[in-house]
Amino acid sequence: MAAVDGYTINTMFDPYTQQFDLLAPDGRTPVSVSVADILLFQASSTANGIIYGTQIGLCALLLTILLLMTKSDKRRSPVFLLNATALLLLLVRTVLACVQLNGMFNNFYNWRLFYYPSGPALHHAMRVSATTEVFSFLVNVTIYSSMVLQIHIVCCTLPRWQQKLVVLGCVFAALLSLSVRLTLTVMNIKWLVFGLDTLQLWQNDVFNRVASANNIISVITIAFYSCVFVVKLAFAIVLRRKLRMKQFGPMQIIFIMGCQTLFVPRKSTPALLRMNLADISYSHLRDRHVLCHPRHTAKLLRAHHRRHLPAPLRHVGQRQHHPPQAGRRLPRDPGREQ
Numbered sequence: 001m002a003a004v005d006g007y008t009i010n011t012m013f014d015p016y017t018q019q020f021d022l023l024a025p026d027g028r029t030p031v032s033v034s035v036a037d038i039l040l041f042q043a044s045s046t047a048n049g050i051i052y053g054t055q056i057g058l059c060a061l062l063l064t065i066l067l068l069m070t071k072s073d074k075r076r077s078p079v080f081l082l083n084a085t086a087l088l089l090l091l092v093r094t095v096l097a098c099v100q101l102n103g104m105f106n107n108f109y110n111w112r113l114f115y116y117p118s119g120p121a122l123h124h125a126m127r128v129s130a131t132t133e134v135f136s137f138l139v140n141v142t143i144y145s146s147m148v149l150q151i152h153i154v155c156c157t158l159p160r161w162q163q164k165l166v167v168l169g170c171v172f173a174a175l176l177s178l179s180v181r182l183t184l185t186v187m188n189i190k191w192l193v194f195g196l197d198t199l200q201l202w203q204n205d206v207f208n209r210v211a212s213a214n215n216i217i218s219v220i221t222i223a224f225y226s227c228v229f230v231v232k233l234a235f236a237i238v239l240r241r242k243l244r245m246k247q248f249g250p251m252q253i254i255f256i257m258g259c260q261t262l263f264v265p266r267k268s269t270p271a272l273l274r275m276n277l278a279d280i281s282y283s284h285l286r287d288r289h290v291l292c293h294p295r296h297t298a299k300l301l302r303a304h305h306r307r308h309l310p311a312p313l314r315h316v317g318q319r320q321h322h323p324p325q326a327g328r329r330l331p332r333d334p335g336r337e338q
Contacts (some may be wrong), residue, residue, distance in 0.1 A: 025115055033112055041108050045101060052098045059091040079153075082146035086139055093135035099128055116196050130189045137178075137185045140218075144174035147225045154232050166228060173221045180214045 016039065021030035063084065070080055103125040104110055116122050148170050155163045187210060191203045 022109065022113070024113060025117070031113055037112060038108065041111060045106060049098070049101055052094050052101070055094040056091060056098070059087050059094065063087040063091065078149055079146060082142050082149065086142035086146060089135055089139045089142060093132055093139060096128055096132040096135065100125065100132065103128060105129060126193050129193045133185045133188050133193070137181055140178060140181050144178060144221075148174055151225065151228055154229065170225065170228070173224055177214075177217050177221045180210065180217050184210050184214050 016035045019032050019034050022033055023029065024031055066080070066084055066087065074080055100106060104116060104121050105125050110116055148167070151170050152163075152167050155166050158166070184207075187203075187207050191199055191207060195203075
């Protein structure tokens with residue numbers, strides 16, 4: 001026995017496993033619960049609140065950056081519209097999820113006793129929960145549509161049969177993931193939201209298996225898309241080296257971080273980050289002229305010299321139409337010395 005803050009501590013007793021009774025809605029029937037149940041419910045609610053709050057902040061920040069940094073002439077592109085729509089839908093979906101935290105479905109008494117009396121509070125919680133599920137499915141639709149479109153654009157320099165093979169594989173993966181997500185959405189709304197009074201044990205087991213399959217397929221699909229973007233970016237970096245563009249820049253940083261996020265374990269699916277990474281990768285590659293066919297290498301090299309090299313060095317690598325003046329040395333080509 002030991003005394004701490006006026007309490008006598010019994011080392012053989014764990015206070016967090018003690019049981020106590022709650023009265024059922026009839027006011028007489030006792031229902032046994034434990035302190036561990038309360039702690040579990042509290043931890044789950046806290047974790048959900050932190051996740052939802054983080055998602056709201058990130059979505060609002062990314063949406064603001066996307067609107068401010070995108071030029072006006074590119075705001076009508078399908079990629080921009082899909083990315084902005086996905087961020088907006090995810091923002092609304094997360095706000096609705098936060099509203100659910102104060103609803104009947106997140107009440108310890110109702111959760112522990114599985115007691116959901118019919119009334120305005122239950123109907124409101126059902127509507128909010130069903131709307132949240134619909135928005136979750138729409139977010140997946142916009143994300144996969146954006147990624148398939150960007151893969152189609154990024155792979156435009158591949159041979160036609162390779163481009164079709166990659167795009168068809170991405171479309172198949174997106175449709176498979178969306179079909180499983182749609183099934184999960186219907187089950188959740190039909191069984192766990194509007195069918196609470198008639199929910200059976202086998203329905204809950206089926207729902208858990210479908211939810212697990214949805215998580216696995218979603219992670220595999222996002223990883224497949226990420227591999228396509230990273231591999232294409234690697235080939236683009238190799239092409240830049242052939243064009244004598246050897247400086248360490250944003251493309252190398254995106255490639256390194258893309259490789260790290262493929263191998264470092266993650267607990268959540270980084271869909272929006274992948275979507276934004278893909279959008280940044282494509283826009284940067286397009287601006288740097290590395291998506292063109294290799295037969296334009298000489299032309300692109302001259303264009304790169306005109307854009308990025310100082311005036312005295314722009315004639316390096318170009319055909320000299322006028323002989324140099326006597327007594328003057330031509331600037332040396334750093335690429336040849338290497």
